[in-house]
Each structure stands twice: as C-alpha cells, then as structure tokens.
Amino acid sequence: MLQRNDNNSAKxxxxxxxxxxxxxxxxxxxxxxxxxxxxxxKVRPYYSENTGRPSIDPIVLFKxxxxxxxxxxxxMRQVVKEVETNIAYRWFLGLSLTDPVxxxxxxSQNYLRRFKDTEVFQEIxxxxxxxxxxxxxxxxxxxxxxxxxxxxxxxxxKLRKGYIAKDAKRYLAELNKEIQQDREDNGKQPLELTxxxxxxREVKLSTTDPESGYMVRQGKPDGFFYLDHRTVDGxxxxxxxxxxxxxxxxxxxxYLDRLTRQMDTFGYTPxxxxxxxxxxxxxxxxxxxxxxxxVVIAHRRFHPTKxxxxxxxxxYDKEQNHYVCPYGQELRYRTTNRQxxxxxxSEPAICRQCPYLTNCTRSKTCRKVVTRHLWEDAxxxxxxxRLSEYGRRLYRxxxxxxxxxxxxxxxxxxxxxxxxxxxxxxxxxxxxxAACQNMKKIALILSRQDGCYRSLTAFVCYGSYLLDLLHHTxx
Numbered sequence: 070m071l072q073r074n075d076n077n078s079a080k081x082x083x084x085x086x087x088x089x090x091x092x093x094x095x096x097x098x099x100x101x102x103x104x105x106x107x108x109x110x111k112v113r114p115y116y117s118e119n120t121g122r123p124s125i126d127p128i129v130l131f132k133x134x135x136x137x138x139x140x141x142x143x144x145m146r147q148v149v150k151e152v153e154t155n156i157a158y159r160w161f162l163g164l165s166l167t168d169p170v171x172x173x174x175x176x177s178q179n180y181l182r183r184f185k186d187t188e189v190f191q192e193i194x195x196x197x198x199x200x201x202x203x204x205x206x207x208x209x210x211x212x213x214x215x216x217x218x219x220x221x222x223x224x225x226x227k228l229r230k231g232y233i234a235k236d237a238k239r240y241l242a243e244l245n246k247e248i249q250q251d252r253e254d255n256g257k258q259p260l261e262l263t264x265x266x267x268x269x270r271e272v273k274l275s276t277t278d279p280e281s282g283y284m285v286r287q288g289k290p291d292g293f294f295y296l297d298h299r300t301v302d303g304x305x306x307x308x309x310x311x312x313x314x315x316x317x318x319x320x321x322x323x324y325l326d327r328l329t330r331q332m333d334t335f336g337y338t339p340x341x342x343x344x345x346x347x348x349x350x351x352x353x354x355x356x357x358x359x360x361x362x363x364v365v366i367a368h369r370r371f372h373p374t375k376x377x378x379x380x381x382x383x384x385y386d387k388e389q390n391h392y393v394c395p396y397g398q399e400l401r402y403r404t405t406n407r408q409x410x411x412x413x414x415s416e417p418a419i420c421r422q423c424p425y426l427t428n429c430t431r432s433k434t435c436r437k438v439v440t441r442h443l444w445e446d447a448x449x450x451x452x453x454x455r456l457s458e459y460g461r462r463l464y465r466x467x468x469x470x471x472x473x474x475x476x477x478x479x480x481x482x483x484x485x486x487x488x489x490x491x492x493x494x495x496x497x498x499x500x501x502x503a504a505c506q507n508m509k510k511i512a513l514i515l516s517r518q519d520g521c522y523r524s525l526t527a528f529v530c531y532g533s534y535l536l537d538l539l540h541h542t543x544x
Contacts, residue, residue, distance in 0.1 A: 086160035095139070096161040098512035104200060105132065111192050115183045125171050129162050131193070134176055136161065138505040141483045146173040180497075190497045194311065194504045195334060201307050201511050202335060209337025211303030211463065212328075213471040214310075215345050216320045217479070218294040219487045219495065221281035225292035228283070231274035233317075239325065240352040244409045247443050251405045255390075260407060272317055278490040282315025295487055297499045298323055299474060300331065306470050307510055308503040309335065313496040320347035325356050341365070343463045351409075354451045355444035365460040366451050378428055383439050392439050396425060400439055410440040478502055 090097060105128050112127045136158055137148040152158040152170045159166065184190070201207045249259050273283035281293040294316035300309050310331050312323055324344075332338060339362050344353075346367035357364040373379040383392045383400065392400040392413045398420070400413040415437040420426055430437040442448070454460045478484040482502045487495045 084166075086156050086164075086166065090157045090160045094157050095509065095512065096136075096157050098516045099139075099508050100161060102204075102512045102515045103197070103508050107196050108193065111189055111196070112184075115187065115189070125175060126163075129164075130171065130176060130179065132162050133171065134501060135505055135508070138482055138501050139509060141481055143483050143488065144173075145176050149173040180494075186493075190500045194500045194507075197504050197507045197511075198307070198309055198335065201305075201507060202337075204511065204515065206305045206511060206514060207302045207307050207309065207335075207337075208304050209302060209309070209331070209335060210340045211466075212300050212309070212331075212339045212342045213303060213344075213467055214298070214300040214324065214328075214342065214348070215467070215471045215475070216296045216298045216347075217475040217484075218284060218289065218316055219297055219313075219484060219499075221275065221278050221293040221295055221316075221495075222487050222490050223275040223277035223281055223293040225275075225283075227276045228273045228293075229276055231272060232269040233272055233274075234269055240356070244352075244443070248405055248407070248409055251411070251443055255402060255405070257404060278487075280315060280490075280492040281487075282317030284316035295492065295495050296320070297475075297478075297484065298327065299471065299499075299503065300327065301471050301474050303466065303470060305510065305514060306474060307507050308474060311496075311499045311503045313492055313499050315492065320345070321350050321353055324348055324353060341459075341463055343467050345467075349448070349451065351442045351444040351448055354447035358447040358450055363454060363459070363463075364451055365454045365464045367464065368452075368455065376428065377430070380439065385441065392441075394429065394437065396423060398423075400437060403438075405443070409443045411443065413439045413441065474506065478506060482506060 108128050108131055116124060116127075133145070133148055133152065136142065136152065137145065140151075142148050142151060149170050149172070152162065152164075156166070159168070164170070198207065252259055275281050275283070275293045278293060281295055283292070284294045285291045296314050296316050296318065298310075298312040298314065298320070301307065302309050310327050312327050314323060328339075328342075341363040342357065342365075344364065344366045346369040349366040349369045354364070354366075371379070378395060382395045385392050389399075390402055394400060394415065398415055400415045403412045403414045405411050417435040420429070420435040420437060423429070426435060432438075455464065475484075482505060484499065484502050488498050489495060
C-alpha cells in the first residue's frame with residue numbers, strides 16, 4: 070500500500086546529541102579511550118591568565134582539527150560546515166544542537182599568532198604515543214621506517230635555479246678518527262684534515278613554495294614534493310615518529326637522528342628494524358651494528374659497467390687484508406682515502422699478461438683498483454641478516470605495517486597533497502594526520518578487546534549458571 074510521510078521537519082522534540090549519536094560511532098570510541106585533558110597543560114603557556122577576552126576551549130579547538138584529519142576533510146571551512154549539521158561531531162565537541170560553531174579562521178589565526186614556531190603539535194603527537202605505550206599497544210621492539218612523497222602546493226613549472234647546502238654528515242668525526250687509526254695501523258702517514266667550507270649543490274627551486282624540493286625518481290611523477298619520513302611499531306602498527314623534509318633530501322639522511330630521538334623520548338630500545346633499500350648505507354649499517362639492533366635492509370641492485378667483472382667476483386681475505394681477483398692475483402692494500410675507503414690495487418706487470426684484462430679494467434696503466442669502506446663489515450652483516458629466516462619474515466611485514474600506514478594516510482586522511490606551503494606547516498599536517506591515525510587505531514583495538522572481554526565474561530557466567538542448574542537438578 071502506497072504511503073506518504075508527513076512533513077515533520079518543524080516538529081519540536083526533546084532530544085540531546087547524547088541520545089542521537091550511535092553507540093558504536095568511532096568518535097564515541099575515541100572519546101572513551103583517548104584522554105584529551107593533557108592539551109590544556111600543553112597550551113597553557115601560550116594563553117594569558119588574566120587579560121583579554123575568554124578564549125575558545127583549546128580542547129574544542131583541537132578536536133575540530135582532529136575531526137578534519139580523522140574523516141579526510143581537507144579544509145577548516147568545510148569542517149565548520151560539517152560540524153554545523155553533523156550531530157556526532159557536535160557531541161564530540163561538547164556542543165548542543167543550538168550552540169554556535171567556532172569560525173573557521175579561528176584555528177589559522179591561533180596557528181599564526183599563538184602556536185607558530187612552538188612544539189605544541191609534536192607534543193600532542195608524542196602524548197598520544199605515550200598513551201598507547203601505557204595501554205600496552207607499543208613496545209618499541211620491532212620498528213619499520215620509510216618515507217613517502219606529498220605533492221607540494223606548488224606549480225612545477227614555476228621555478229628558478231638555485232643552490233642549497235649539501236647534507237651535513239653527522240658521522241664525519243667518528244669516520245675521520247677511524248681513517249687516521251687505519252692509516253696508522255697500516256704504516257701510512259696521517260692525513261691533514263682541514264675543515265672544508267660548506268658546499269652547495271644546484272637545484273630547482275619553486276617560486277611558489279621555495280622550501281619544497283624538486284623530485285625526480287624512476288616510476289614516480291616529477292615535480293615539487295615533500296617527504297614524510299615515518300616509523301611504525303611492529304606490535305599494532307602505531308606510528309612512533311614523523312618528520313618532514315624537502316623531496317630532494319635522501320631518505321637515509323634524517324634516519325639516525327630520528328631513531329635516537331625515539332629512543333630518548335619514549336625510553337625503549339629496539340631489537341630489530343626493517344628498512345627499504347634507500348637506507349643501505351655504511352653509516353646506518355655501522356650505527357645499528359654498534360647499537361646491537363638486528364637490521365634487515367632491502368637489496369640494492371647495482372649495474373656494473375657492461376663488459377667488466379662486478380665487484381663481488383673479487384674475494385676479500387680479511388686475515389691477509391687483500392683482495393683476490395677471479396684468476397688468483399692478489400690486490401694488495403695501498404692506502405685509505407679521505408672518504409673512508411681502503412684502496413687495493415693489482416700489479417700492472419702481471420695484469421698485462423692476463424688474457425682477461427679487458428674484462429677486468431680499462432685503465433691505461435693496466436692496474437685494477439678495488440675499494441672497501443672501513444665500515445664494510447657492518448654492511449656485510451646486514452646482507453647476512455637479510456638472507457636469514459627471521460630477516461625474510463621481518464622484511465615481508467613491511468607491506469602490512471609501514472606501507473599500510475602510508476596507504477591509509479593518503480586514502481583516508483588526506484595526506485596525498487600538502488594543504489599548506491612551507492615545511493613547518495606541512496610537518497604540522499603530517500603530525501596531526503599521524504596522531505589521528507593513532508587515535509583511531511587505539512580506540513578500535515581497545516574497543517575490540519573490551520568486546521571480547523565482555524563476551525568471555527558473559528560466557529563464563531552462563532557456564533556457571535548451567536553448572537549450578539545441573540548440580541541442583543542432580544541433587
């Protein structure tokens with residue numbers, strides 16, 4: 070039977086958001102399991118206690134931002150429109166059905182005038198991680214790190230040529246010390262180490278967002294991007310660190326500093342880490358070897374000069390400290406250079422007689438030179454880890470941990486594009502995105518655990534009831 074509904078849109082009803090929000094709504098779970106009171110203490114130094122007009126509750130202010138990142142709403146203007154009509158959002162903010170919603174410019178003005186150049190956003194992210202640690206969801210034993218690119222808010226055709234300082238090498242002091250020691254052990258004169266002036270390299274600079282970096286990578290679009298460097302914990306895939314650099318900074322550059330920061334901030338000691346091939350460098354391998362952290366890094370493919378033997382055909386003898394070519398000639402130690410590489414060279418008189426000379430070297434002096442970094446032993450240790458059974462299992466988990474984290478951030482939380490211009494603002498975007506991903510995951514995990522506990526309790530109670538019933542029936 071055809072039936073029409075009466076228009077009841079103007080009908081007055083007595084109801085509150087508490088009654089209208091579904092019990093299993095995501096925001097109810099987040100509100101139950103995440104403590105937001107810490108925000109007050111974090112922002113208190115940036116507010117006046119006695120002067121000025123009363124401010125909007127900082128928790129309400131940040132919760133509005135969290136709503137945008139939790140549900141992939143790309144602008145505060147749109148967040149305000151959604152809050153005006155969405156009862157669940159109003160409930161989460163503590164607003165009634167008729168309370169006015171803060172203006173969309175409130176957050177941007179707070180950022181510009183109050184929170185700019187502060188650690189507030191980093192502290193909020195860290196506090197969410199601390200809450201996960203206290204709830205037993207993060208243990209810091211297995212860590213997975215990688216980076217992904219965010220398209221900068223910049224036109225790739227609007228550019229100019231410029232120069233930026235080359236990446237500082239944090240390990241140079243230690244390496245220089247070992248170079249001098251190695252030369253002394255091998256009877257060589259110490260090198261005169263002088264401070265080199267800061268070097269610069271020519272790059273493409275955006276005229277729209279000069280702090281972004283021009284990226285050219287095989288299989289990826291070229292243009293101006295930022296890199297989101299991220300680390301996740303292997304227990305429940307919660308994010309433990311976020312850092313943003315221009316896209317023309319190599320993945321490996323910030324890694325050791327960020328790993329050290331996590332260990333200092335959260336007090337855990339990683340037992341194993343899994344990294345992509347871009348992190349397979351001598352300094353990273355050496356540092357992790359010294360820390361006693363099991364590390365597995367993807368194989369990096371090298372393409373030797375066509376027609377020449379690859380380096381692996383030359384076998385290293387550690388006891389004798391020399392290489393042996395495929396046909397038995399020894400390449401003896403010659404020197405240790407300023408870059409930390411030992412040089413091993415053949416005897417030209419013997420090489421001239423070799424029928425395979427053209428497959429070995431194209432040097433006019435008929436001398437074959439093979440180099441070996443002072444920290445090559447650590448790299449070989451990493452290669453052995455990669456081939457071990459545990460190493461294979463650990464590396465396979467990257468797809469379900471760090472790669473999944475990036476995929477969720479881009480598909481569900483709007484991290485595919487930089488909303489703002491300038492590295493500091495893009496870093497804030499990445500921190501807030503990661504914090505909301507963590508909130509969501511913590512709430513869902515704990516709600517499932519509570520549901521299992523309630524089901525188990527009900528089952529035990531029902532079982533006890535049946536046993537009592539059978540006992541009384543039998544008696």
